[in-house]
Amino acid sequence: MQFIPALKQGKLLKRYKRFLADIQLDDGSEITIHCPNTGSMRNCLFEGETxxxxxxxxxxxxxAHTWELMTTPSGGLIGIHSGNANALAEEAINNGIISELAGYDKFSREVKYGEENSRIDILLEAKDKPACFIEVKSCTLLEDGQGYFPDAVSLRGQKHLRELMHMVSLGHRAVLLFVVQHTEINSVSAAAHIDPEYAKLLKEAVISGVEVLAYRCEITSNEIHLAQACSVRV
Incomplete structure (x- = not known):
């Protein structure tokens, strides 16, 4: 995914009201930009950084402006736009980056499924194999060198794990895909210290047959794309 036109930069002053952030431009002026991330953004807010x-x-x-990337104090980059995760996953699947999800000939988005009025992020289908239901999650929380999801209690995330387990019980393939939008995260784990119920359900999901994948983004000021698998700790 390329950023066209090219991104512009400033210094973070503050994020507030969930959807807004104030930044300072190089000429000293200040503007308010839209923050496309409704989560806590824990450990993703570095005032004074680019x-x-x-x-x-x-x-x-x-x-008019949308916050796309955050620079960390150590020089890493974080994809702030959580809505990009599904597009990044789709791009990677279509380009054969995610080898575990190759071999399907029909790709659908936002299909109704499950028992709890859900929509699956991605549905892959082929005549010679079970349907593959994929829930995509954006991972940006880094603590003590470890990546975590979620960054706040996520009832929605818990529901999606239950739905994936139900799909497995029906004979389908079910996958939880972490899109790691943080260049300094190399391993992902359930954040049991933040959402113990999610961590519990994730262990149950793996035991039931849900597959868990994590792929890390390469990020520059011009482009972001999924590039390589990283480890998952359940």
Whole structure:
């Protein structure tokens, strides 16, 4: 995924009201940009560090700029736009990056499924194999050298694990895919210290046959894409 037009940069002043962030440009002026991440953004907010933002030509938008990347104090990059995770997964599947998800000839997004009124992020189908239901999660939380998900209690995430287990019970293939949008994360684990119920359900899901994959993004100020697998600790 390329950023077209090229991203612009500024310094983070603060994030507030979940959807807004104030940044300072190189000329000293300040602007408010849209924050496309409704989560806690735990350990992703570094005041005074460089942020990268895109600009929309849509005149109807109240805030023309969207926060895309955050620079860490150690020089890493974080993909702030959690909504990009599904697009990054789709791009990687179509380009054969995720070898575990190769060999399907039909790709669908946002298909209704399950027992709890859910929509699957990605559904892969082929005539000669079971349907593959894929839930995509964006992982950006880094603590003590370890990547974690979720970064806050996630009832929605818990529901999705139950739905994936149900798909396995029906004879389908079910996959939880962590899209790691943080260049300093090399391993992902359930955040039992944040959401113990999610960690418990994830262990149950793996035992039931749900597959868990994690792929790490390569990120520059011009491009972000899934590049390589990283380990998962359940």
């Amino acid at each position: 942020v990268w933002f895109s600009t929309s030509a849509n005149p109807k938008r109240k805030y």
